[in-house]
Amino acid sequence: MLIIEKSKSGRKGYTLPQIDVPTADMSELLPNNMIRKDAAKLPEVSENEISRHYIKLSQLNYNIESGLYPLGSCTMKYNPKVNEKLAALPGFTELHPCSQDEYSQGALQMMYELGEALKEITGLQGVSLQPSAGSQGELAGILMFRAYHKDRNDDKRTVILIPDSAHGTNPASAAIGGFSIVSVKSREDGRIDIDDLRSKADDTVAGMMITNPSTIGIFEKEIEEIERIIHGCGGLLYMDGANLNALLGIVRPGDMGFDCVHMNLHKTFSTPHGGGGPGAGPVCVSDKLVPFLPTPQVIKEGDKYSLLRDTEKSIGSMHSFYGNFGVLIRAYTYIRMLGSLGIRQVSENAIINANYIMKLMENEYEYPYKEFCMHEFVCSADRQKQHGVSAKDIAKRLLDYGLHAPTIYFPLIVREAMLIEPTETETKESLENFANVMNKIAEEARTNKDVVLNAPTTAAVKRLDDALASRKLNIRW
Numbered sequence: 212m213l214i215i216e217k218s219k220s221g222r223k224g225y226t227l228p229q230i231d232v233p234t235a236d237m238s239e240l241l242p243n244n245m246i247r248k249d250a251a252k253l254p255e256v257s258e259n260e261i262s263r264h265y266i267k268l269s270q271l272n273y274n275i276e277s278g279l280y281p282l283g284s285c286t287m288k289y290n291p292k293v294n295e296k297l298a299a300l301p302g303f304t305e306l307h308p309c310s311q312d313e314y315s316q317g318a319l320q321m322m323y324e325l326g327e328a329l330k331e332i333t334g335l336q337g338v339s340l341q342p343s344a345g346s347q348g349e350l351a352g353i354l355m356f357r358a359y360h361k362d363r364n365d366d367k368r369t370v371i372l373i374p375d376s377a378h379g380t381n382p383a384s385a386a387i388g389g390f391s392i393v394s395v396k397s398r399e400d401g402r403i404d405i406d407d408l409r410s411k412a413d414d415t416v417a418g419m420m421i422t423n424p425s426t427i428g429i430f431e432k433e434i435e436e437i438e439r440i441i442h443g444c445g446g447l448l449y450m451d452g453a454n455l456n457a458l459l460g461i462v463r464p465g466d467m468g469f470d471c472v473h474m475n476l477h478k479t480f481s482t483p484h485g486g487g488g489p490g491a492g493p494v495c496v497s498d499k500l501v502p503f504l505p506t507p508q509v510i511k512e513g514d515k516y517s518l519l520r521d522t523e524k525s526i527g528s529m530h531s532f533y534g535n536f537g538v539l540i541r542a543y544t545y546i547r548m549l550g551s552l553g554i555r556q557v558s559e560n561a562i563i564n565a566n567y568i569m570k571l572m573e574n575e576y577e578y579p580y581k582e583f584c585m586h587e588f589v590c591s592a593d594r595q596k597q598h599g600v601s602a603k604d605i606a607k608r609l610l611d612y613g614l615h616a617p618t619i620y621f622p623l624i625v626r627e628a629m630l631i632e633p634t635e636t637e638t639k640e641s642l643e644n645f646a647n648v649m650n651k652i653a654e655e656a657r658t659n660k661d662v663v664l665n666a667p668t669t670a671a672v673k674r675l676d677d678a679l680a681s682r683k684l685n686i687r688w
């Protein structure tokens with residue numbers, strides 16, 4: 212039922228404070244034809260009704276508060292509520308973005324300390340908190356690569372190398388940054404094909420973008436050799452660190468030789484995300500790229516913090532003001548609550564949890580890469596497909612069991628791919644329940660496939676036409 216249908220004249224669910232400023236005369240502020248003649252037809256409902264309305268709407272959708280959400284590469288972990296509490300402190304929420312540095316010392320200190328923590332986690336020398344998404348962090352990195360080569364008058368470098376298993380945002384960012392993309396093949400074991408890389412690494416290469424662990428959840432063991440090849444040909448090395456939750460406190464991108472890494476604070480460092488944001492994709496960089504970092508930057512002199520608004524070689528701003536400030540507070544809170552040991556435990560548990568599910572499902576599903584995984588693993592519905600049941604059918608059937616689907620049909624190099632990332636915040640029982648349900652669906656695919664093909668039957672809507680939904684998006688009633 213629409214909320215407007217519940218409207219009864221005179222009911223209200225709010226109280227406003229007494230107005231304590233003179234009311235303006237609208238006719239002085241707006242042209243006559245823009246002034247409303249009749250009152251807006253807004254629903255008039257009690258607080259109780261509006262609360263029930265939104266709770267009901269929220270229940271139409273699956274969410275991390277209702278259960279495990281194993282969407283590989285997206286890191287849908289539980290987001291601690293203390294983050295929200297601190298992000299709502301009036302000292303943060305009521306601070307004007309234009310206030311002078313001396314009146315915003317607390318906010319600047321928070322940003323400075325978050326930047327220092329990220330530098331320590333990545334083992335790199337410079338940081339920018341500006342980018343507002345992982346993909347925008349990628350673009351910031353690529354623009355810094357371009358500025359670095361330009362600064363050295365090295366203008367023949369027009370190529371960015373990208374493995375064929377990469378997240379789609381990598382080639383998109385490199386293309387927007389003005390580069391052409393050359394794809395590097397993966398080997399049988401899912402890792403980068405070093406021979407193919409070597410044959411493509413020449414003096415036209417501006418850099419390479421790598422996800423480590425890769426999008427199939429395995430660690431690029433030959434990263435040092437890859438680093439030698441790329442730096443050897445004069446290129447720079449970019450790490451897509453969207454899923455840093457596999458490495459925290461264990462290995463550092465800086466030590467592996469990366470020149471730039473972005474982190475998705477909304478994934479690894481726990482901010483609710485999905486549906487387009489808000490997020491934050493800070494970048495950390497090596498010494499070589501520090502002069503090109505976006506501005507403004509928070510600096511500390513003595514015990515005073517201030518904003519450096521311009522530097523000679525900066526690529527400029529990626530965002531108005533300082534980035535998505537609320538997300539920065541949440542990530543800062545998360546890091547400070549966990550401490551350095553807790554941060555490492557996040558990754559250890561993320562890895563153990565993924566391997567546990569991988570083990571529990573091994574009899575029913577095909578694994579293209581059989582070794583231990585990192586924070587996620589890819590399996591294939593190839594075997595089920597022989598009975599006419601696809602990865603998509605399995606994803607839909609999971610809803611009937613009260614579970615969210617894994618990422619499906621990504622990475623592109625695996626047929627009927629399902630990328631499963633349970634995250635570190637699930638209990639053993641929750642992991643076992645997911646694996647049991649997946650195995651049950653595999654059995655249904657053999658013995659009773661219609662229940663899978665007709666799923667979901669318990670959701671608010673049946674299967675939607677997702678091609679139509681994305682091309683003709685209609686988010687209104």
Ligand SMILES: *Cc1c(COP(=O)(O)O)cnc(C)c1O
Nearest residue numbers: 284344345346378380451453490
């Ligand atoms: C999520 C993700 C991105 C993109 O991050 P956004 O914040 O959605 O722009 C890039 N690369 C990888 C590997 C990711 O998982």
